[in-house]
Amino acid sequence: MADDQPPPRLPVCDEGGECLLQDYTIAGGHGIRRYRGKKRTFNNQFLGPYIEHEMNRCIECYRCVRFYQDFAGGTDFGVMGSAGRAYFGRFRDGQLQSPFSGNLVDICPTGVFTDKTARFRARYWDYDMAPSICPHCSLGCNTIPAARYRELLKTMARRNDAVNGWFICDRGRFAKYPVNDPARPRAPGIDGVEASWDQALDALVQRLGEVTALHGQGSIAVVGSPRLSLEGLVMLPLLAETMGSGNFCFFTDKDESDKAKAAVEKLTLANSASMADVQTADAVIVMACDLLAEGAMMALAVRQAWRNGARVFLLKANVGALTAEVGIVAEAVDSLSAIPFADFKRPVVICGTAQADTATIEKAADAGAKISYLFSGANAFAAARLSLKHGARDLQTVVAGGKIKGIIAFEADLAADLVEKLPFVAIADYMPSDLTGKASVFLPATTTIEMDGTFINNEGRASASKRSLNPGCP
Ligand code: SF4
Ligand code: SF4
Numbered sequence: 001m002a003d004d005q006p007p008p009r010l011p012v013c014d015e016g017g018e019c020l021l022q023d024y025t026i027a028g029g030h031g032i033r034r035y036r037g038k039k040r041t042f043n044n045q046f047l048g049p050y051i052e053h054e055m056n057r058c059i060e061c062y063r064c065v066r067f068y069q070d071f072a073g074g075t076d077f078g079v080m081g082s083a084g085r086a087y088f089g090r091f092r093d094g095q096l097q098s099p100f101s102g103n104l105v106d107i108c109p110t111g112v113f114t115d116k117t118a119r120f121r122a123r124y125w126d127y128d129m130a131p132s133i134c135p136h137c138s139l140g141c142n143t144i145p146a147a148r149y150r151e152l153l154k155t156m157a158r159r160n161d162a163v164n165g166w167f168i169c170d171r172g173r174f175a176k177y178p179v180n181d182p183a184r185p186r187a188p189g190i191d192g193v194e195a196s197w198d199q200a201l202d203a204l205v206q207r208l209g210e211v212t213a214l215h216g217q218g219s220i221a222v223v224g225s226p227r228l229s230l231e232g233l234v235m236l237p238l239l240a241e242t243m244g245s246g247n248f249c250f251f252t253d254k255d256e257s258d259k260a261k262a263a264v265e266k267l268t269l270a271n272s273a274s275m276a277d278v279q280t281a282d283a284v285i286v287m288a289c290d291l292l293a294e295g296a297m298m299a300l301a302v303r304q305a306w307r308n309g310a311r312v313f314l315l316k317a318n319v320g321a322l323t324a325e326v327g328i329v330a331e332a333v334d335s336l337s338a339i340p341f342a343d344f345k346r347p348v349v350i351c352g353t354a355q356a357d358t359a360t361i362e363k364a365a366d367a368g369a370k371i372s373y374l375f376s377g378a379n380a381f382a383a384a385r386l387s388l389k390h391g392a393r394d395l396q397t398v399v400a401g402g403k404i405k406g407i408i409a410f411e412a413d414l415a416a417d418l419v420e421k422l423p424f425v426a427i428a429d430y431m432p433s434d435l436t437g438k439a440s441v442f443l444p445a446t447t448t449i450e451m452d453g454t455f456i457n458n459e460g461r462a463s464a465s466k467r468s469l470n471p472g473c474p
Contacts, residue, residue, distance in 0.1 A: 289352025
């Protein structure tokens with residue numbers, strides 16, 4: 001290199017630490033060479049609020065197209081041009097339509113697609129990270145939340161071949177989770193007025209004593225929910241026992257509780273289907289659910305089965321979305337008896353518990369196929385299993401009994417009309433809601449990624465989630 005040349009600059013961009021090409025280039029010493037030819041440059045596209053496009057970094061490996069079109073069934077993204085002018089993008093600017101588009105960020109080996117929500121916020125080696133479980137539905141996809149300075153910056157997929165494989169859905173990656181929400185309640189409160197932890201705990205003990213003295217020991221109910229960790233759920237009956245109250249609930253809603261319990265009672269080690277089972281099935285029956293809304297990664301598993309030749313039947317399920325967004329061609333049927341189960345060796349039934357009634361849920365398991373239920377929350381399986389074990393009732397039933405005068409709710413999504421007549425409502429939660437500001441006593445809680453915990457997914461698989469960041473304000 002001539003003396004009058006500027007000093008060499010290493011080829012480092014914002015994908016640094018996550019780009020093997022960049023690592024190899026520097027490791028091989030190519031960072032000190034200079035390229036004197038005319039460089040190809042491309043226009044970048046606006047691909048929506050989540051993904052940044054930087055086409056000049058493309059090495060034309062085609063991984064993005066193979067994932068987007070072949071694996072995920074997307075149609076609005078592809079490769080255009082030829083030879084040295086191949087362009088990976090959309091026909092025109094616009095948000096990527098696939099519900100799995102965020103995986104482009106992980107799949108592209110260079111920095112063509114980066115997570116716009118975390119751009120220029122930190123280098124890879126700056127992140128606080130730990131293996132975690134997605135809290136947004138009951139499938140329990142494995143994730144890695146990445147945080148810096150106690151602020152959650154982004155979420156990446158974590159490989160688990162029996163669950164989500166290499167990928168996660170856009171909801172798991174981009175959905176607003178209240179870790180950084182400015183509205184997240186951070187301080188304890190008494191009757192809507194901010195208080196110290198000591199004051200709030202003193203008020204809790206004092207008011208519990210008053211309610212119990214006035215109405216008897218069984219007048220307080222301890223309430224959990226399907227988003228509470230297994231460790232939290234297990235503590236509910238112990239806390240109720242310590243307080244001398246026999247009332248504890250793992251669900252607030254009766255319908256949700258009844259259906260989750262009916263489904264869990266039907267699941268066994270032998271008949272429970274994982275997403276890996278769905279991928280290798282030769283027939284998939286999707287019944288009574290909107291698969292993309294209730295467990296999007298299951299739709300991706302169904303697509304792999306369909307690509308491998310499986311027949312897909314839809315029974316009271318959302319046909320349009322599966323075809324339009326995941327490209328599955330499915331056959332609509334009226335009843336389970338219309339499906340020729342004897343023709344298949346590895347059939348799997350997928351049944352949603354939100355739309356199906358209890359009889360349908362039970363019938364789905366008796367069809368002679370492996371079964372996969374979709375539940376209402378990340379830990380609904382555990383909540384239902386513990387409800388059955390302890391004979392626990394839901395909060396709706398307990399309140400209707402008329403004896404309850406107060407509740408202590410842990411991360412429970414309470415309906416205002418269910419609890420507004422109770423004289424005492426204590427809430428421990430991290431979600432902002434109208435009720436947290438009005439609670440008799442409020443205690444701020446940690447999100448699932450700010451603590452260690454165990455979550456049991458829809459097939460009954462327990463997975464550990466580790467603390468990714470310390471709780472506290474960013
Ligand atoms: S994955 Fe990235 S590097 Fe590979 S072809 Fe697509 S845009 Fe280019
Ligand atoms: S399918 Fe459910 S668990 Fe998996 S990434 Fe999406 S929202 Fe999260």
